[in-house]
Amino acid sequence: MEIYLDNAATSFPKPPEVAKAVYEYMMHNGATAGRGAYERAMEADRMVYEARKLVAELFHFNDPKKVIFTANVTEALNLAMYGMLKQGDHVITSSLEHNAVWRCLKTLERDRGISISTIPATKEGFTNPDDIAKAIRHNTALIIFTHASNVLGTLQPIREIGAIARQHKIPFMVDAAQTAGVCPIHIEEDHIDLLAFTGHKSLLGPMGTGGLIVNWDGKIRPLKHGGTGGDSAYEYQPEYYPNKLETGTLNVSGIVGLREALRFIRNEGLENVLKKEKEIIAYALNRLSEVKDIIIYGPKDVEKIVGVISFNIKGISGEDIAYRLDQEYGIMIRVGLHCAPTAHCVIETEKEGTMRIGIGYFNEKSDIDSLVEALKKISGDY
Ligand SMILES: Cc1ncc(COP(=O)(O)O)c(C=O)c1O
DSSP: OOEEOBTTTSOOSOOHHHHHHHHHHHHHTOOOSSSOOSHHHHHHHHHHHHHHHHHHHHTTOSOGGGEEEESSHHHHHHHHHHHHOOTTOEEEEESSOOHHHHHHHHHHHHHHOOEEEEEOBOTTOOBOHHHHHHHOOTTEEEEEEESBOTTTOBBOOHHHHHHHHHHTTOOEEEEOTTTTTTSOOOTTTTTOSEEEEESSSTTOOOTTOEEEEEOOOSOOOOSOOOOOSSOTTSSSOOSSTTTTTOOSSOOHHHHHHHHHHHHHHHHHOHHHHHHHHHHHHHHHHHHHTTSTTEEEOSOSOGGGBOSEEEEEETTSOHHHHHHHHHHHHOEEOEEEOTTOHHHHHHHTOTTTOEEEEEOOTTOOHHHHHHHHHHHHHHHHTO
């Protein structure tokens, strides 16, 4: 039997309705959205619009036109940062960012002369919002935070940070890669100006889907220029949304799958999804602590984390353990730096990295039992 515990990288399995919707669309429609006037193209357009509406609904946003579809959260983050930031701008960010944010900022620092302030986090990954207020400068042009660390799982106080950003009229962007589809996010109440999400993690949609919600009136220059299906004689990118930032043929098959995944989450109820995941997270924290010489990183409180748990076992290589879990027990976990090297500096694991389980909606307590039993056996061999 195989046990998948890498949902922080991408969720598996997907609800069967998602795969079925992609198949049905590819077999029976297959037309582009926003381009043709024939019935099937208009149907594709309707499907994409419904997906925009469902995304907007999930995040309590009232303007589906400003839900921009991208290939993943990385593209959404690049789109916003490259579109907004200019020479001399200052950006405030967390110490826990994924490379999707960090590399983008470092590249803009090198190539466009922006400056970056990184707010320290405690060893458990907590950020003090007061530190953000103190870091604001006259040229601060963006505050960007991950909603939950993909190494420690720690949830960041986005509502408090958003309030500080609003008070100072600084745009606030959230990387919701680890939280969209499992944690409540309220774009207005959380004071979010730009929300970047990915479709293939807790949203349970296909890879190649994600997006940026633009709840901000400032200027974002498009990252790509090209066909939008309308105003073709105009020689520049149109100024209106979503076409301004969404160009080239859309991933309609993926978006149709995402639409189905969003319906699935709506039907299950976000609060029930969260409740189930919390039960398994609490169970995992408890059971993992039985393993001899285990070091579990991050908060041990289910209210403060998402389903991401990083750990090491003293004196044994994580890579060896992860390999044996896969080969001998069919248990799939991640090992390494998880594309977030700065978060490892916080917990001083920048050399060896960590083993990481990513708990998803379809995991059961029995998966954790199997993992813990296997870890006990493997560590007993050393
Ligand atoms: C916090 C965070 N940001 C960004 C990403 C990048 O996601 P994607 O590869 O879907 O763009 C991930 C996923 O690995 C993540 O966990």
